[in-house]
Amino acid sequence: EDQVTQSPEALRLQEGESSSLNCSYTVSGLRGLFWYRQDPGKGPEFLFTLYSAGEEKEKERLKATLTKKESFLHITAPKPEDSATYLCAVQVTGTASKLTFGTGTRLQVTL
Amino acid sequence: DTGVSQDPRHKITKRGQNVTFRCDPISEHNRLYWYRQTLGQGPEFLTYFQNEAQLEKSRLLSDRFSAERPKGSFSTLEIQRTEQGDSAMYLCASGSADTQYFGPGTRLTVL
Numbered sequence: 458e459d460q461v462t463q464s465p466e467a468l469r470l471q472e473g474e475s476s477s478l479n480c481s482y483t484v485s486g487l488r489g490l491f492w493y494r495q496d497p498g499k500g501p502e503f504l505f506t507l508y509s510a511g512e513e514k515e516k517e518r519l520k521a522t523l524t525k526k527e528s529f530l531h532i533t534a535p536k537p538e539d540s541a542t543y544l545c546a547v548q549v550t551g552t553a554s555k556l557t558f559g560t561g562t563r564l565q566v567t568l
Numbered sequence: 569d570t571g572v573s574q575d576p577r578h579k580i581t582k583r584g585q586n587v588t589f590r591c592d593p594i595s596e597h598n599r600l601y602w603y604r605q606t607l608g609q610g611p612e613f614l615t616y617f618q619n620e621a622q623l624e625k626s627r628l629l630s631d632r633f634s635a636e637r638p639k640g641s642f643s644t645l646e647i648q649r650t651e652q653g654d655s656a657m658y659l660c661a662s663g664s665a666d667t668q669y670f671g672p673g674t675r676l677t678v679l
Contacts, residue, residue, distance in 0.1 A: 461610075489666065500572075500659050500670035501611065544610050554624050555601070556668060558610025 459484045463545055463559035470566050473534045478543055478562045481527040486550030490528050492521050493544040495561070501544055504530075535566045570594060572671035574660050580677045581650055588646045589674045593662030600643050601661040601668060602635055604628065611659055611670075617643060650678045 460483045470476055482490065489508050493501035505514040507523040514521050518539065520531045530543055542563050546556035573592045581587050593600050598619050603611035614633070616624040619640035629635075632650075637643040647654055655678045661668040 491668070493670075498675075500661075500673045503667055503669055506666055546610070552624075554599075554616040555613035555626070556603075556611070557613070560608065560610050 459547060459549055459557045461545055461547055461557055461559035463543075463562050465562060466560070467563040468565070470532075470535055470564070472536055472566055472568050475531070475533045475535070477532070478530040478564070479527060480530070480545030480559055482545075482547050484547050484549050484557075487547060488550045488552070489548045490523055491546040491548065491556055492519075492528070492530055493546065495542045495544055497542075532564070535564075537566050537568060540564055540566045572660055572662050572669055574658075574671040574674050576674055577672060578675050578677075580679065582679050583652060584649055586646065586648045587650060587676065588644055589658055589660075589676075591643045591645070591660030591662075591671060593642070593660070594669060597662035597664065597669075598640065599663055599665070599668075600637055601663075602643070602645050603659040603661065603670075605657045605659055605673070606655075614645075647676075650676075652678050654678050 462481045464479045489506050492504040495501045505521045510525045512523050518533050522529045542561040544561045546558040575590045600617045602614040605611040615635050617637040632648045635645045657673040659673045661670045
């Protein structure tokens with residue numbers, strides 16, 4: 458069965474303190490790995506899709522990387538507005554449908 | 569705004585009642601997805617449409633749940649004889665094989 462595990466469950470950073478969130482996955486075959494940001498009471502906001510090991514994508518202070526077993530979301534010099542839950546999801550080869558999500562990492566960035 | 573919209577945003581119902589939710593996808597997207605999210609968890613896949621055809625259903629989608637997408641436009645999700653365990657955020661997404669954009673969700677509370 459496809460599994461996605463995110464760590465840590467929660468992370469508290471000071472403004473400007475860079476860190477990384479981890480997403481490890483076990484799938485029969487990976488078609489794509491997705492990162493989303495979710496604010497409380499709202500739907501997930503799409504950030505990135507990664508397809509192959511070694512691929513990297515960046516958006517403002519966020520950079521996502523992918524290996525054969527895990528993905529990292531690096532946050533450089535975070536600001537309080539980066540506080541949110543970050544969700545990782547996998548899409549399996551041979552399907553172009555469902556995403557299987559992890560439980561997310563709750564990030565809080567303080568002044 | 570041309571994002572995914574959902575209606576209603578909040579629904580409170582009594583156990584045993586039927587409820588129906590609506591999703592209006594981004595107009596050019598032929599793929600539409602329904603997910604359910606409970607507190608502290610990532611979204612769980614319920615069902616997927618390509619145009620008007622329902623191509624995949626999760627085991628989570630019991631016989632009390634039904635979804636339709638007439639004419640390949642908006643979609644409805646109906647829950648019959650609601651139970652307290654149905655309380656959750658119901659999320660709709662639309663997109664391509666490579667992206668899924670989520671709506672704001674409908675929060676269901678079953679008393």
